[in-house]
Amino acid sequence: MDRIKLMISMRSEIRPPSAAFTEKDMPDLTGKVFLVTGGSSGVGLELCRILYHRGGRVIVGGRSEKAFQSAADNIKANPASDLGNCPKGSLEFLYIDLSDLMTVKPAAQELLSKINRLDVVWYNAGVMIPPVGSKTKQGYELQWGTNVVSHFLLNRFLSPLQTKTAESAPANSVRTIWISSSAHHFAPDPYGINFGDINYEHSKKKPDPWMTYGQSKVGDVLCAFEYAQQVSAKGIVSLSLNPGNLKTNLQRHAGSIMRLFSFMLFPARLGALTELYAGFAPELTVKKGFVYIIPWGRIGPLNKRVRLGLEEYGTSKKLWAILVKETEKYM
Template identity: 75%
Template sequence: MDKVRWFFSLLSEMFPPSATFTEKDVPDVTGKVFLVTGGSSGVGLELCRILYHRGGRVIVAGRSEQAYNDAVTNIKANPAKDLKDFPKGSLEFLKLDLSNLTTIKPAAQELLAKVNRLDIAWYNAGVMTPPVGSKTAQGYELQWGTNVVAHFLLNRFLSPLQLKTAQSAPKGSVRTIWVSSSAHHFGPGPYGINFDDINYEHADKKPRSFTTYGQSKVGDVLCAYEYANLVSDKGILSLSLNPGNLKSNLQRHSGFILRHVIGRMLLYPPRLGGLTELYAGFAPEPAANKGFTYIIPWGRIGVLNKDVKIGLEQYDTGKKLWAILEKETDKYM
């Protein structure tokens, strides 16, 4: 039964029904502070567009200030759907290079120095299928180091502020969102993470980039799950999500057939992914769940890959990964 349920959930992630939670359903967020990593393009840009046009203070974290400036021009010139006449918020740039862990602490300190609350953090930035052998500045497989390790470290710095925010914020409103992907269904066996050699440093043959991408997206799920175990009783909701199969610069490393042929049939506009992330941030249903929630396009509670779920529930893979990442990131605190 679990296998059948999982299959139909995966099919539903690829061909979602229309969104029921959209821009017009976002509450007034004036005075609230949001962080979006990778908010200058793709789904992150669409999310920032909505948050800005609904009155939020939006911190856009990324490597390029020029890309941020281009995004600001785009956002201000093109209001979010149904929000044209709403009071505008603010947009601020936070320089952060997730492929280099030494940049995380200075960026976090800068953020903590200028805000006194953090209502929602979307760990949205990511790398998908770069050339095999690509690495971060610290030698991690690029997707693992960027998508998982760097966000984990950033969260270590930001968690105390979110816990403080939750003390006075409405119940269920403070959230940490670890953006995963349908690719989490295709991480390495048996439970999605190759714990014996996460960076495949000792493998006779390097795996395909999509395998290591899938592993990084499992890592995001595991971080969200374990963080929920740690903070759900302290007022923070920790969620993970698949934003959907979207047309974005994530596919820049993919081949021609995937980008131009299959992409036309299976990829959707980035705005819809923004609605998925919006649902994770503001919809009431996740707040009714105690602990971890996994969201699927375009804003529904979904089902994890069955093997990833078994690993979490029967073999404590979330706790295992959390301990590994804590030990590895201690030196950058």
């Protein structure tokens, strides 16, 4: 019942108005470099389609070069809306397995050896409600390790180049986007992170998979918030967002609950427009600080508990310190 009440209160996110910022609003991206993790399918693929057909150099992070090649063929053969006659960019594969922290440093080193700027990063890849007990190679709860820890580590490597890029790039154009979800509303009490046992290793009963997924999405919000505190003065905009309730393979483990609410799912392109807004909308500036974006490209509210934790209990600083300590050995 509580979950149903919460969904009713989220009705603006569940049934959003039409997108105001779309492909036709995109500037020429020639000469700019972008990284999208999980860009071979779903929302990431649709985002890459837009970036490529507007002239951007697009690096796609993922585990499967075969999946990337299939996505690249699809993107090249099917232009994004309103961009069919625009100059094309390029698509490149970067191997990284976010369920294995040992792959992050080699991926970052390879990327940094090939590029001299990095304009926008979307930490887009994610896992949603896999079988309870699923773990990363390093023993993290799979959603937490994949959605939060690996992206945090990757960001540690990429931040210096983004800082350098911001020194000469147009104001507010260098951005880091941490993809969250409406599921952050379902994260554990009191403030969204179960700090006493983040991986639920000592829980007497199996955790609700939606709750652990929601916790990982709060983790993305907290990373975006804390990173904004650190880099806004350097010219980097750090944001988080809910891309929307979408028809993608992210729901492959969701089972009957997603079938029940399938009428509420939208095409992946609309989620890409949310990510596009976060990456390029001119009203999003370092002066605004951290903001949370909701479908299909609007500044919206965070969950009240999560916001309270950020503003009054320093949850982002606490999490950041934990992640720095845990990822140090992989630097």
